[in-house]
Amino acid sequence: MKHFINVTSEIGRLKRVLLHRPGQEVENLVPEYLGRLLFDDIPYLKIAQQEHDKFAQVLRENGAEVVYLEELSAEVLEDEKVKLEFLKEFLEESGITSPSLKESLIEYLSKMPARQMVDKIMAGVRKNEIEVKEPTSLVELMADDYPFYLDPMPNLYFTRDPGASIGNGITLNRMRTEARRRETLFLKYIIKYHKSFEGIPLWYDRSMPYAIEGGDELVLSDKVVAIGCSERTSAEAIEMVARNLFNANTSFEKVLVFEIPKCRAFMHLDTVFTMVDYDKFTIHPGVQGPLSVYEVTKGANNTIKFKHNTSPLNKILAEALNLSSVELIQCGGGDFIIAGREQWNDGSNTLAIAPGVVVTYERNYVTNEILTKRGIKVITIPSSELSRGRGGPRCMSMPLYREKL
Ligand SMILES: NC(=O)NCCC[C@H](N)C(=O)O
Numbered sequence: 001m002k003h004f005i006n007v008t009s010e011i012g013r014l015k016r017v018l019l020h021r022p023g024q025e026v027e028n029l030v031p032e033y034l035g036r037l038l039f040d041d042i043p044y045l046k047i048a049q050q051e052h053d054k055f056a057q058v059l060r061e062n063g064a065e066v067v068y069l070e071e072l073s074a075e076v077l078e079d080e081k082v083k084l085e086f087l088k089e090f091l092e093e094s095g096i097t098s099p100s101l102k103e104s105l106i107e108y109l110s111k112m113p114a115r116q117m118v119d120k121i122m123a124g125v126r127k128n129e130i131e132v133k134e135p136t137s138l139v140e141l142m143a144d145d146y147p148f149y150l151d152p153m154p155n156l157y158f159t160r161d162p163g164a165s166i167g168n169g170i171t172l173n174r175m176r177t178e179a180r181r182r183e184t185l186f187l188k189y190i191i192k193y194h195k196s197f198e199g200i201p202l203w204y205d206r207s208m209p210y211a212i213e214g215g216d217e218l219v220l221s222d223k224v225v226a227i228g229c230s231e232r233t234s235a236e237a238i239e240m241v242a243r244n245l246f247n248a249n250t251s252f253e254k255v256l257v258f259e260i261p262k263c264r265a266f267m268h269l270d271t272v273f274t275m276v277d278y279d280k281f282t283i284h285p286g287v288q289g290p291l292s293v294y295e296v297t298k299g300a301n302n303t304i305k306f307k308h309n310t311s312p313l314n315k316i317l318a319e320a321l322n323l324s325s326v327e328l329i330q331c332g333g334g335d336f337i338i339a340g341r342e343q344w345n346d347g348s349n350t351l352a353i354a355p356g357v358v359v360t361y362e363r364n365y366v367t368n369e370i371l372t373k374r375g376i377k378v379i380t381i382p383s384s385e386l387s388r389g390r391g392g393p394r395c396m397s398m399p400l401y402r403e404k405l
Helices: 024-028 045-061 069-077 080-093 099-110 114-123 184-193 235-247 313-320 336-344 365-373
Strands: 014-019 065-068 148-150 163-166 169-172 202-204 217-219 224-229 254-259 273-277 280-283 292-298 304-309 327-330 351-354 357-361 377-381 398-402
Touching: 014 045, 014 069, 014 351, 024 045, 024 114, 045 065, 045 357, 045 377, 065 069, 069 080, 069 114, 069 184, 080 099, 080 114, 080 184, 099 114, 099 148, 163 217, 163 398, 169 184, 202 235, 217 273, 224 235, 235 254, 235 292, 235 304, 254 313, 273 351, 313 327, 327 365, 336 365, 357 365, 365 377
Parallel strands: 014 065, 169 202, 224 254, 280 327, 357 377
Antiparallel strands: 014 398, 163 169, 217 224, 254 292, 273 280, 292 304, 351 357
């Protein structure tokens, strides 16, 4: 493995993947703030961790090295200078404006060993955890009854979204919602300071003004990337990624833009569409009708071309992948109720770990059976708690290295 990162497909054998084991951040969820934090329910952490450990075990047993966001972050934050730089940026982005509060938080957090600090920052800091000396601002004096100085980040276990590996580079994303925006700081510091990530090109940066999230980014082949234009990802960001991929002389020549309905149930492209084999895809039937596909292609002399492709989806995919035909496998077998139920629990959100081999949630038994009948090897993981965050196996993983097809 010459590069630390190399992803030129959705289905090549998974060799290295980034995960985050859910931690205390999940215990800081309360009904009042669920919506704001993008959760629909409160997972039971102990079981969620067991389910997540099973997920990691399945990936390892199938040949993938599992690296953890919290461990890589702690490795770079061992350096006291980097730790301070990170803390300052993190507090800034958390909206801490009062100088004395900033000072108290820095004092509280920087004293902790790096790993403990990472866990604490991910979990959030309650107001009753630290004592702020004399208030130095009106905001502090008038402190409301909101319980946190630093919000918990319960969505961190969806490592798919803050960044995406494309070829041997990464898009370091700007998240659409404030609830998830600070998540990408961990990846920013890993990319900037971790030895394994040295020299990795960025196809997008979190400082850009337009939102893009990794659940919308699918690497269909070493030439074609599909990006969802969705509730979370904007057309401007997609165009910037396309330009950066083309200008850097990567192997990528085309970006297929999937415009999907902007709603929570379909928040990212990978909640309704994933690739499971050379010529097979899962799709949520509810998205097939309203889907529009646009193409951004690399032209001669650094030019870029745009086109609305009105052909049926199977034709567009077959043409993009140089195949005579492709199969679209409908989540829930196309039944309105089953598809709706299983899609809500990420029935279409498969993680391919090799061509024709996927990891899915066991609760989506109808879709799993359909996939098996279509010749896909389905490895299931327990999911009663993990699914409460509205993401499946693809959402919970950021592939760093896949074998070339
Ligand atoms: N790629 C994905 O669809 N990720 C799932 C993210 C779920 C999370 N609760 C969110 O709303 O962002």
